[in-house]
Amino acid sequence: MTTGEHGSLIAQSALHALEGGPPLLVMTVVDDGFDLPVAIGAKLCIVGGRGEQIGSTGNEILDQVLLDLGPTLLDRIRPDQAETVYIESSGTAEWLVHTRRSKSGPKIGKVMVQVFKASPRLLIVGAGHVALALARVADIAHFDVVVTDDRSSFANEERFPMASQIVVEEPALAIPKLMNQADTYIVLVSRGHRLDEEGLRCALTTNAKYVGMIGSQRRTQTVLRHMAEEGYDRDALGSVSTPIGLDLGGESPEEIAISIVAEILMLRNGASGKRLRGALKVG
Numbered sequence: 001m002t003t004g005e006h007g008s009l010i011a012q013s014a015l016h017a018l019e020g021g022p023p024l025l026v027m028t029v030v031d032d033g034f035d036l037p038v039a040i041g042a043k044l045c046i047v048g049g050r051g052e053q054i055g056s057t058g059n060e061i062l063d064q065v066l067l068d069l070g071p072t073l074l075d076r077i078r079p080d081q082a083e084t085v086y087i088e089s090s091g092t093a094e095w096l097v098h099t100r101r102s103k104s105g106p107k108i109g110k111v112m113v114q115v116f117k118a119s120p121r122l123l124i125v126g127a128g129h130v131a132l133a134l135a136r137v138a139d140i141a142h143f144d145v146v147v148t149d150d151r152s153s154f155a156n157e158e159r160f161p162m163a164s165q166i167v168v169e170e171p172a173l174a175i176p177k178l179m180n181q182a183d184t185y186i187v188l189v190s191r192g193h194r195l196d197e198e199g200l201r202c203a204l205t206t207n208a209k210y211v212g213m214i215g216s217q218r219r220t221q222t223v224l225r226h227m228a229e230e231g232y233d234r235d236a237l238g239s240v241s242t243p244i245g246l247d248l249g250g251e252s253p254e255e256i257a258i259s260i261v262a263e264i265l266m267l268r269n270g271a272s273g274k275r276l277r278g279a280l281k282v283g
Contacts, residue, residue, distance in 0.1 A: 009054055010026065010054055018117070020121075023048060023074055023116065024046070024047055024115070025045060025047075025074055025113065026045045027043065027044045027045070027046075027111050027113050030084075030111065037059055038109070039057075039058055043055045062109075073085070077114075078115070083113050084112055087110075087111060118181060119143060120143050120183045120184070121184040122146070122185050122187065123146050124138075124145065125148055125189065126195070127160070128189065130253045132160070134187060134257040135160055141265065143261075144181075145164060147167075148168070148169060148175070151168070171195060175199065179207070179208070183209060184206070185209055185212075186203045186208045186211045187244065188211070188212065196214070196223060200213055211240050211241065212264075213242040213244060214242075214256075217243055220242040241263065244259075244260055245263050
């Protein structure tokens with residue numbers, strides 16, 4: 001394959017990734033300090049972390065090092081950033097994010113890493129006051145917002161201009177249509193007990209990374225108990241985040257929305273949700 005054909009394939013793969021396809025990892029040699037025959041500008045790309053390989057650095061040893069690092073790099077690097085990996089010619093790799101290399105030596109090369117993947121999707125089931133506030137907050141947090149509700153007077157572009165998709169149908173019909181992206185988080189904030197339960201039944205059959213349901217503890221426990229009695233897997237039911245969100249003490253739609261997005265970000269980033277403030281020592 002020629003250099004031009006490689007470039008075209010990389011561009012197509014990047015566009016497909018941004019549209020919800022498999023993520024693309026692009027690794028470019030930017031410093032030839034390796035004790036290996038490589039060329040500055042050489043690119044090795046991986047589709048889907050451990051998937052198809054496109055291109056090469058020109059050296060099988062370095063290619064294998066980068067292929068082995070692929071899944072870690074894909075998890076660590078944000079799509080809106082380019083990071084640098086410093087690699088010793090021995091084949092070990094060291095992360096130095098936004099800093100210069102900490103080691104001095106003639107045999108350390110530098111590779112720039114970029115990730116192309118779609119924004120995480122927030123599927124909001126319901127289009128009431130909480131759903132509207134949730135869509136606004138999620139949009140600020142760079143989620144791909146999609147909305148479904150069976151009422152066209154609520155689920156429309158005028159109310160939800162930030163939504164990339166709006167489906168006017170009941171949850172059982174709409175949710176499967178909107179689950180065409182792996183990195184999807186589902187929030188059930190519909191207008192009633194029946195629709196929430198219908199949505200939950202459908203959500204539990206998907207590969208969503210998060211399923212949350214709004215409601216009081218009494219109401220949500222009633223739904224979960226009812227489904228457990230019908231034979232739904234108790235572990236799956238136990239994974240549902242309900243009552244939803246972090247305990248911020250707020251009751252307005254905006255405060256509830258912030259608590260929901262905060263919980264999703266906490267889980268997505270593997271964080272604790274604790275206050276960052278530490279004990280202040282004076283003197």
